[in-house]
Amino acid sequence: MKKKRVLPVVWLIIVYTFLYLPIAVLAFYSFTDASMIGQAGHFSVKNFRTLFTTPELLNMIFGTIVLALVVGVLSTVLGTFGAIGAFYSKKRNRNLIEAMNQVPVVNADVVTGFSVCILLVVVLGINKDTYIPLVAGQMALCTPFVYLQVIPALSQMDHRIYEAALDLYCTPGQAVFKVVLRQLAPAIGSGFFTAVTLSMDDYFVTTYTKPAVFDTISTYTVNATKGAQTEIKTALWALSALIFFIAVAVVIAANVRSRRVENP
Amino acid sequence: MENILELKHITKSYEDGINVIEDLNLTVKKGELITLLGPSGCGKTTLLRMIGGFDLPNSGEILLHGEDIGQLPPEKRPINTVFQKYALFPFLNIYDNIAFGLKQRKVDKNLIRQKVKHALSVVDLEGFEKRNVDSLSGGQQQRVAVARAIVNEPEILLLDEPLSALDHKMRLEMQAEIRNMHDNLGMTFIYVTHDQEEAMNLSDRIVVMANGVIQQEGAPEEIYDRPANIFVADFIGVSNIFTGDVTDKKRARFAGKIFKTDSDLPVGTRIEAMIRPENVEITGAGEGAIDAVVTSDIYKGSHHEITAEFGKYEVTVYGKSRVETGSTIGIDFPREYIHLMRHDMDMNVFDGVINQDGSADFTYFTLAPDAEFMRDKAPGSKVQVVFESKDADLSDDPEAGFVTGNIDAIMYIGDHYTYIVRGDNDEDYYADDDWLWNMGDRVSIVVPQDKFRYRELI
Secondary structure (H helix, E strand, C coil): CCCCCHHHHHHHHHHHHHHHHHHHHHHHHHCECCCCCCCCCCECCHHHHHHHHCHHHHHHHHHHHHHHHHHHHHHHHHHHHHHHHHHCCCHHHHHHHHHHHHHHHHCCHHHHHHHHHHHHHHHCCCCHHHCHHHHHHHHHHHHHHHHHHHHHHHHHCCCHHHHHHHHCCCCHHHHHHHHHHHHHHHHHHHHHHHHHHHHHHCCHHHHHHCCCCCCCHHHHHHHHCCCCCHHHHHHHHHHHHHHHHHHHHHHHHHHHHHHHHHCC | CCEEEEEEEEEEECCCCCEEEEEEEEEEECCCEEEEECCCCCCHHHHHHHHHCCCCCCEEEEEECCEECCCCCHHHCCEEEEECCECCCCCCEHHHHHHHHHHHCCCCHHHHHHHHHHHHHHCCCCCCCCCEHHHCCHHHHHHHHHHHHHCCCCCEEEEECCCCCCCHHHHHHHHHHHHHHHHHHCCEEEEEECCHHHHHHHCCEEEEEECCEEEEEECHHHHHHCCCCHHHHHHCCCCEEEEEEEEECCEEEECCEEEECCCCCCCCCEEEEEECHHHCEEECCCCCCEEEEEEEEEECCCCEEEEEEECCEEEEEEECCCCCCCCEEEEECCHHHCEEEECCCCEEEEEEEECCCCCEEECCEEECCCHHHHCCCCCCCEEEEEEEHHHCEEECCCCCCCEEEEEEEEEEECCEEEEEEEECCCCEEEEEECCCCCCCCEEEEECCHHHCEEEECC
16 A cells, blocks of 8 residues: 655645745636625626726736847847857856846846936936837846856857857858757757746836836736726736746746657 | 978977977878877977968968968868867757858858758768757767868868867767768868877878977877987877987897897987886796786776886786786797887976975976966976976086086087986986096086976876
8 A cells, every 4th residue: 555645745735825826816816706805705707707898908918028039039049148148258248248247137126127218218218108218127137047047058068169160151140040059959949938028027127117108917907906997907917827837837838848859 | 192282491480489380391182081199289280270261370381282372361261170079059050150251251041051961960060060069069060060070071171189178988989980971081180189099090191299209100000119319209109218329230228138129229329218017028937037026906998007116116017817926927028029219318307296385396306487487387286397308507516507417428429418317316418528437427517407307297
């Protein structure tokens, strides 16, 4: 007879309850017509209908996604070439760059956001409506993480593949794009996803640097949950549930894929 | 045979100003398999990289069919490379790896398919087209790397220590295969290795390099039987080397005796005599030229490796039968196997070890290399120090130099004297000095700190 080990299971249940109960409650209530959590209600998709029909909400979601993609692409380009440049620099320069790269990672977002705002808006006088402070601010947040993803891939790479490409009739440019970047692609890809996620999650940098008329999911949600506009508020439950389901789907898909790559 | 590649007065130095290669000349014949052989750091890989176009020479010409390609980038040269550790593209399958160069040159698709198929059959990997790089063994990856290079039908194939990552047995197999491929393709191969056995097995011609200078080039037999200098003799195979001088016409004194030789070196020449262990004759005690006491006998399968001592000398002999350790045997050096080399007195070379105090112990003296060199060197690492005779001076103050000894020989060379100083442990130093000293004078050798050149031995 197999002895069941009870304690670890109980512990796991406690851990996962803490992690998932809040979002489960939110997801549950997003499928009801209740106007407050804890209130009795009937099954309804009204929240989702509101979410997908209110122009203000749609604009906000769309804006968040576009911003995340733009910031993701720019940070990925900057972070990748930064990593390549630093990697092939002299050891002292590389260590210096590495150390400076750590600062935005460790630093509180509120400090990053505030200082970007001070530098770009107050000192340099760039108008927030140009979106430049917003994009630049979020890039300052995301780029170091891209850098951190690309550097390990560079140290694992066989550097002779660059010369092998030259040997096989590539120009130096072609060798970088067709071989080096291709080899780094998985790391660059995960750097890009990290950047997109960070951009979507960000609250502080965005509040300090965004144009007055623009909102991301984070800034919008914080403001909307303060007021009393219940229609919008309950629609945000639906949005939260939706984001959660998408996240779970992505994680499962990524796991299945990596398992398939490991055991073909 | 026609010359395919000519290197003329090639000099290459890196940022720190140290010359890796100095005024090197080499001619490669069409269709030959030539090996650049030497210890790590001798410049052989740098030379190969310059032929491939990955490094550019500071001066000199690289002529391919008489045309200078020395400054062309690699992609413009009709030369392909098999890299150390293969450098295959992990994100492409075998077919696409091999087809890479052809696609890059926009060769017709059907033709590519044919050529890749043929290249795979040359390296004996038919049917591997769809496989991933990671699913192949080291030896198979090596073959793919060869196929990827030869599919482009280069004029010259460069191979940079291509077998160094394989185990011994696999290496022997691949050596035979590379030799076969070379003979079937009729392509010119330039092969780089530090493994003298590999060079012997493979090559039509071997170029032995040390410190960026070609020491000797020739057929494997020539290099083995008649090494040009002590470095080549020591690097290739096992050898017994004794220092001495030519005492008479076709006679030389070394190992404490005078031997007949076939050499025509002038009387008085300082020499090194080399004799291979398999050519030393064992006779009964008292019947040979020398009596020696056996210190060890190791059975090697095909022969017994016998080490014997006489006086302060030691000799290695390959014998057919076992001899008792501690017993006395007679030893003879047959005239035709004694190879005399003119002694090179331009350089002093000593091997040593980094000690706990952050300086370097050479058997007879200790030196403190500069901090730049000592950084990241752990105690126990092997180092070599070199100083040129022209940078060494003599002093009668025993404290002035780093080592002391007595003057053993004096040679007047045009405007200065070259001295051989015999150290207290019988080791020799060479020093140039403007002043005339006397034989037997007690001197110390003075070398400015910045004239010692250190190198890590791997």
